[in-house]
């Protein structure tokens with residue numbers, strides 16, 4: 514068997530073994546079931562152990578399922594995931610330059626709506642405004658979802674907002690933390706950045722080809738895991754909760770929440786979700802500076818409108834903004 518065949522058999526094996534986790538499996542019987550040699554089964558079990566799976570072996574050479582690793586793999590994230598179309602296809606890598614870049618390539622070659630791209634680490638993770646996204650292995654979640662909504666491109670920023678809403682709700686499900694959405698797509702815990710969303714689209718005039726929603730989430734980082742330059746303004750879910758969480762559980766919960774919000778968004782836009790987004794918003798009634806390209810506008814935030822635009826009272830009247838970088842003072 515070559516490497517690909519062994520990997521594919523290992524994936525099938527772990528799916529099967531998990532269905533009856535307490536059952537004692539006989540490698541010889543599994544070999545007969547899969548029409549391979551007993552040695553192939555043993556090699557696959559070794560491979561699964563190298564991926565972080567644990568088994569309980571007895572003295573007769575039989576074994577049962579032990580535990581699964583908290584790895585952002587297609588097997589783990591796809592296991593018993595209850596979504597209908599989001600993350601029904603998952604591509605996972607140990608390391609990528611950027612999950613958004615890979616998602617663009619997959620989308621351009623026809624990947625269906627809902628395809629999820631995951632990486633354990635990114636070597637060139639991208640943030641908004643050309644910044645880097647610090648993406649160390651094993652601590653955070655780096656994910657991109659491919660969407661194909663039939664909407665006008667000017668409505669696409671709404672997708673960032675519903676992703677931020679699903680993210681805030683997912684973090685809130687872990688406990689009573691001070692979670693805020695800083696328009697348009699930063700998630701803050703106690704005023705520090707915990708997650709960011711980079712939504713990119715491929716569009717023509719009046720028509721969206723596809724949307725990539727990139728999610729960078731600081732999950733199990735300790736303060737020392739951030740570079741000095743980010744330490745002051747960044748935090749993680751772990752730091753907020755004061756305990757580690759299982760990343761795989763988090764991303765599965767998020768996918769379910771996001772799917773619900775996205776289905777609703779495709780039918781009703783932000784009509785139904787707007788109030789919940791505003792309830793999380795850190796900017797309502799605050800004085801802000803909004804940088805749009807080279808221009809900076811100052812004013813007081815009044816609202817987020819039904820297109821997801823920030824409504825600001827400026828010295829030149831009330832204005833609606835669809836993008837920009839906000840600083841508070």
Ligand code: BTN
Pocket residue numbers: 610611612613614635637638639640641642644646654655656657698699708709710711727728729730
């Ligand atoms: C921001 O706040 O500036 C947005 C950060 C988005 C980072 C994520 S990590 C997964 C995906 N791939 C990327 O290269 N960027 C996004």
